[in-house]
Amino acid sequence: MLTYNFENIGSDTLYGFLYKCIKNDIIQGKIKSGEKLPSKRALAKNLAVSVITVENAYAQLAAEGYIYSVPKSGFYAADLRDDRIDNDSINSESVNKQNILPKSKIYIDKLSLTGGGNAYIADFTSNQTEQSAFPFSIWTKTMRAVMNDYQSELMLNPPCGGVLELRQSIADYLKAFRNMTVRPEQIIVGAGTEYLSSLLIQLLGKNLNYSVENPGYHKIAKIYRSMGVSYEYIEIEEDGPKVEELEQKNINVIHCSPSHHYPTGRVMPISKRYELLGWVTKMKDRYIIEDEYDSELRLNGKPIPSLQSIDVSGNVIYMNTFSKTLCSTVRISYMVLPDELAERFYRELSFYSCTVSNFEQYTLAEFINSGSFEKHINRLRNYYQQKRDRILETFLRGTLKNKITVMEKDAGVHFLMKVDTKLSEEAFLEKMKSKGIKLAPLSSFYHSDEEKSRYENIYVMNYSFVDCEKLDYVAKVIGSYCES
Amino acid sequence: MLTYNFENIGSDTLYGFLYKCIKNDIIQGKIKSGEKLPSKRALAKNLAVSVITVENAYAQLAAEGYIYSVPKSGFYAADLRDDRIDNDSINSESVNKQNILPKSKIYIDKLSLTGGGNAYIADFTSNQTEQSAFPFSIWTKTMRAVMNDYQSELMLNPPCGGVLELRQSIADYLKAFRNMTVRPEQIIVGAGTEYLSSLLIQLLGKNLNYSVENPGYHKIAKIYRSMGVSYEYIEIEEDGPKVEELEQKNINVIHCSPSHHYPTGRVMPISKRYELLGWVTKMKDRYIIEDEYDSELRLNGKPIPSLQSIDVSGNVIYMNTFSKTLCSTVRISYMVLPDELAERFYRELSFYSCTVSNFEQYTLAEFINSGSFEKHINRLRNYYQQKRDRILETFLRGTLKNKITVMEKDAGVHFLMKVDTKLSEEAFLEKMKSKGIKLAPLSSFYHSDEEKSRYENIYVMNYSFVDCEKLDYVAKVIGSYCES
Numbered sequence: 001m002l003t004y005n006f007e008n009i010g011s012d013t014l015y016g017f018l019y020k021c022i023k024n025d026i027i028q029g030k031i032k033s034g035e036k037l038p039s040k041r042a043l044a045k046n047l048a049v050s051v052i053t054v055e056n057a058y059a060q061l062a063a064e065g066y067i068y069s070v071p072k073s074g075f076y077a078a079d080l081r082d083d084r085i086d087n088d089s090i091n092s093e094s095v096n097k098q099n100i101l102p103k104s105k106i107y108i109d110k111l112s113l114t115g116g117g118n119a120y121i122a123d124f125t126s127n128q129t130e131q132s133a134f135p136f137s138i139w140t141k142t143m144r145a146v147m148n149d150y151q152s153e154l155m156l157n158p159p160c161g162g163v164l165e166l167r168q169s170i171a172d173y174l175k176a177f178r179n180m181t182v183r184p185e186q187i188i189v190g191a192g193t194e195y196l197s198s199l200l201i202q203l204l205g206k207n208l209n210y211s212v213e214n215p216g217y218h219k220i221a222k223i224y225r226s227m228g229v230s231y232e233y234i235e236i237e238e239d240g241p242k243v244e245e246l247e248q249k250n251i252n253v254i255h256c257s258p259s260h261h262y263p264t265g266r267v268m269p270i271s272k273r274y275e276l277l278g279w280v281t282k283m284k285d286r287y288i289i290e291d292e293y294d295s296e297l298r299l300n301g302k303p304i305p306s307l308q309s310i311d312v313s314g315n316v317i318y319m320n321t322f323s324k325t326l327c328s329t330v331r332i333s334y335m336v337l338p339d340e341l342a343e344r345f346y347r348e349l350s351f352y353s354c355t356v357s358n359f360e361q362y363t364l365a366e367f368i369n370s371g372s373f374e375k376h377i378n379r380l381r382n383y384y385q386q387k388r389d390r391i392l393e394t395f396l397r398g399t400l401k402n403k404i405t406v407m408e409k410d411a412g413v414h415f416l417m418k419v420d421t422k423l424s425e426e427a428f429l430e431k432m433k434s435k436g437i438k439l440a441p442l443s444s445f446y447h448s449d450e451e452k453s454r455y456e457n458i459y460v461m462n463y464s465f466v467d468c469e470k471l472d473y474v475a476k477v478i479g480s481y482c483e484s
Numbered sequence: 485m486l487t488y489n490f491e492n493i494g495s496d497t498l499y500g501f502l503y504k505c506i507k508n509d510i511i512q513g514k515i516k517s518g519e520k521l522p523s524k525r526a527l528a529k530n531l532a533v534s535v536i537t538v539e540n541a542y543a544q545l546a547a548e549g550y551i552y553s554v555p556k557s558g559f560y561a562a563d564l565r566d567d568r569i570d571n572d573s574i575n576s577e578s579v580n581k582q583n584i585l586p587k588s589k590i591y592i593d594k595l596s597l598t599g600g601g602n603a604y605i606a607d608f609t610s611n612q613t614e615q616s617a618f619p620f621s622i623w624t625k626t627m628r629a630v631m632n633d634y635q636s637e638l639m640l641n642p643p644c645g646g647v648l649e650l651r652q653s654i655a656d657y658l659k660a661f662r663n664m665t666v667r668p669e670q671i672i673v674g675a676g677t678e679y680l681s682s683l684l685i686q687l688l689g690k691n692l693n694y695s696v697e698n699p700g701y702h703k704i705a706k707i708y709r710s711m712g713v714s715y716e717y718i719e720i721e722e723d724g725p726k727v728e729e730l731e732q733k734n735i736n737v738i739h740c741s742p743s744h745h746y747p748t749g750r751v752m753p754i755s756k757r758y759e760l761l762g763w764v765t766k767m768k769d770r771y772i773i774e775d776e777y778d779s780e781l782r783l784n785g786k787p788i789p790s791l792q793s794i795d796v797s798g799n800v801i802y803m804n805t806f807s808k809t810l811c812s813t814v815r816i817s818y819m820v821l822p823d824e825l826a827e828r829f830y831r832e833l834s835f836y837s838c839t840v841s842n843f844e845q846y847t848l849a850e851f852i853n854s855g856s857f858e859k860h861i862n863r864l865r866n867y868y869q870q871k872r873d874r875i876l877e878t879f880l881r882g883t884l885k886n887k888i889t890v891m892e893k894d895a896g897v898h899f900l901m902k903v904d905t906k907l908s909e910e911a912f913l914e915k916m917k918s919k920g921i922k923l924a925p926l927s928s929f930y931h932s933d934e935e936k937s938r939y940e941n942i943y944v945m946n947y948s949f950v951d952c953e954k955l956d957y958v959a960k961v962i963g964s965y966c967e968s
Contacts (some may be wrong), residue, residue: 191839329842355675358813
């Protein structure tokens with residue numbers, strides 16, 4: 001157990017002193033990279049300080065990248081190999097803070113907070129895009145053309161909803177791809193779905209009662225909480241949200257993905273779609289936010305129409321993003337507002353500048369208009385189909401045969417995998433982590449503990465960022481903890 | 485006066501019918517481009533409908549770009565010259581809505597909402613960047629290099645605060661330029677100052693009492709209102725905010741620009757800076773947001789230190805943007821959080837993805853690291869100095885001599901101009917507008933009517949987007965409405 005002498009504390013605060021002691025031990029290698037730190041409670045007891053003191057010291061170390069946290073496990077010392085760190089200068093007070101920063105590690109630590117999967121051999125939780133899946137050459141070419149041809153347009157502040165050229169391209173694309181008839185003025189372009197969600201809360205109002213799907217996409221609840229609006233969880237049944245519950249709980253707003261529920265992967269049947277539309281028209285101030293986050297990769301042939309396209313109430317807001325079809329690090333999403341809301345948006349929120357750079361808006365518009373986007377999506381769809389086939393072949397015919405069950409594998413970039421193991425979910429996740437494999441348990445998308453336990457050892461497998469060369473290794477590792 | 489027969493309304497709503505009638509008249513040219521529409525009240529009376537009905541119809545027409553509003557004046561028919569409009573098909577119900585959209589006009593209408601100045605001969609209200617002031621060739625070159633050299637990094641989701649390379653570059657830059665010592669983890673990169681402000685409200689909390697400078701930058705109040713936090717106006721005296729008022733009104737948060745107050749252009753003296761810092765340390769939960777929106781263009785030699793750099797309380801948040809130094813349409817701003825807030829940010833708000841594209845973050849980092857940014861700023865400072873000199877020379881030595889007084893012209897991209905005219909401010913603005921000159925009255929930055937009248941006919945002259953070739957014309961027009 002770590003022990004420090006608080007006699008030398010001087011004028012420092014308790015947590016500040018503790019932070020410095022641990023930091024020095026990590027930098028000097030006394031605490032090894034990857035070593036688990038004592039629990040906050042244990043260390044507090046050992047040092048005879050409060051848990052808050054340890055908590056503050058750990059938080060500071062984590063914020064600076066010296067340690068990183070593993071959910072449900074604890075804190076670990078980060079790997080500080082970096083030529084910027086000068087071990088000799090650590091105890092010198094005169095040294096500039098900048099020089100002893102574990103630069104790359106902060107990066108990796110924060111990365112893991114936001115879904116980056118750099119530190120793992122195979123990360124099935126990441127929504128990132130493989131380098132080979134991004135159309136670098138044509139995107140760069142398009143961008144160069146835009147920088148040449150649109151210099152004066154690039155300097156003009158766009159309308160609050162985005163550059164009209166891009167919104168027109170998106171409108172045309174929605175017509176061709178989803179048979180949706182929308183006017184460019186209804187389209188609001190923004191830097192990511194999260195940002196658009198926070199705009200929507202400002203638009204719809206904070207007095208409405210929002211809802212979060214259970215199971216569902218975590219971040220929505222976090223955004224609602226952070227924006228200070230009230231929300232309730234709504235059960236998602238086999239075919240979609242339980243409409244009686246929406247009624248009972250007086251819900252005004254539901255955010256859902258009828259074309260591909262996350263994480264269950266289910267498609268909402270047309271009957272349920274009409275039921276939801278019935279709900280939304282029944283009373284004033286009810287809204288559906290229809291989020292088609294991965295429809296391009298999923299839909300082929302004659303898909304079920306979007307809610308937006310069969311809605312007549314004017315209370316369905318359609319959302320989509322280029323995070324899956326281009327890459328997660330180009331922050332361009334959009335929403336389609338029904339007329340009345342669009343009007344309200346221009347009246348009340350047009351003071352907000354568009355959050356996406358003109359350079360990328362024009363590049364994307366050109367990319368769509370030239371036909372490059374459609375070609376790219378077709379390529380991408382094939383690419384992910386082949387990738388999924390290869391994963392399933394490796395998983396279902398080899399070592400893992402009869403040890404796992406795969407569900408909801410129809411399309412998109414994730415499927416569900418049930419593992420037949422004697423280990424608890426927590427133990428299984430820990431084993432996988434120790435072997436460099438990161439998995440997202442389905443249970444974590446459920447709200448109540450009772451539900452969580454019902455879905456033990458089912459994993460949501462996002463495979464967009466996983467390297468196929470690592471599949472044999474992954475199958476072998478998973479297999480070694482399964483029943484046969 | 486417009487008159488329509490409501491007998492043919494069918495199943496349409498009143499406002500829907502009215503909207504269609506006016507739209508058709510505009511498209512068919514019965515209402516001419518630039519023609520003023522009747523006031524809402526007058527039209528409502530004439531048609532025997534409610535003002536709300538007319539209001540809704542006008543709002544819809546404005547949202548779609550058929551008409552545009554001029555503050556304090558009314559609505560005008562937009563110019564629909566666009567080859568996409570097919571006049572013959574207007575009365576045919578089968579025609580696709582897309583085909584009769586006045587595409588480019590919506591663009592211009594929305595543009596005017598967000599500060600774009602395309603439609604004017606000289607727009608002194610625009611914060612936009614002239615094409616010649618943006619370093620297209622070096623920026624494009626840097627971007628190409630990044631697209632070649634950073635392909636795998638570009639695909640990795642950055643930490644919530646932004647790509648570490650960029651934050652390190654900004655930290656180095658702040659050290660060199662402002663003698664500020666900050667760690668990259670304290671820097672949060674986001675798509676514009678408005679976005680960062682909304683993040684800050686979520687971070688600091690909605691129960692605090694915010695304040696808005698009077699006179700001051702409009703948008704802050706709008707953001708506070710939209711985010712649902714309470715705020716009060718604080719009087720800005722000769723040397724800065726009235727500190728007793730901050731105390732009296734129990735303010736927790738003040739957003740200010742000590743290095744260059746907007747719009748008065750005043751610099752906060754060091755004594756006032758210490759007074760403000762005294763205020764912030766006096767009680768818990770007090771914060772200063774120090775916004776140095778144009779300091780690079782303004783500061784030269786040995787400037788007064790930033791509040792952030794002399795603060796020891798950890799309650800000063802520093803903000804800056806690349807909107808002025810690069811261009812207003814590249815949406816990159818940043819804030820520097822004190823340690824405790826940075827920690828809280830990572831704990832509570834790290835679920836938000838960074839809103840700036842990786843492509844632009846890496847390009848900007850390279851642009852700064854290569855020294856191009858510094859060279860560009862030096863060039864830009866000279867450019868704007870020469871531009872200001874040329875404007876003042878034209879204004880102060882020619883036709884306008886003795887008719888105007890110029891104030892706060894030391895640096896930056898705006899100054900104040902007092903006009904000696906018999907016209908009321910409203911009439912003067914209207915005259916200018918009719919001649920293609922857009923001016924921002926200082927009075928509009930004040931909150932109360934009494935104050936507004938005190939500053940009549942003083943104008944805030946943002947000259948970054950004004951074409952110098954038009955200066956003689958502008959001076960002549962202004963001069964023709966002045967006393968001699």
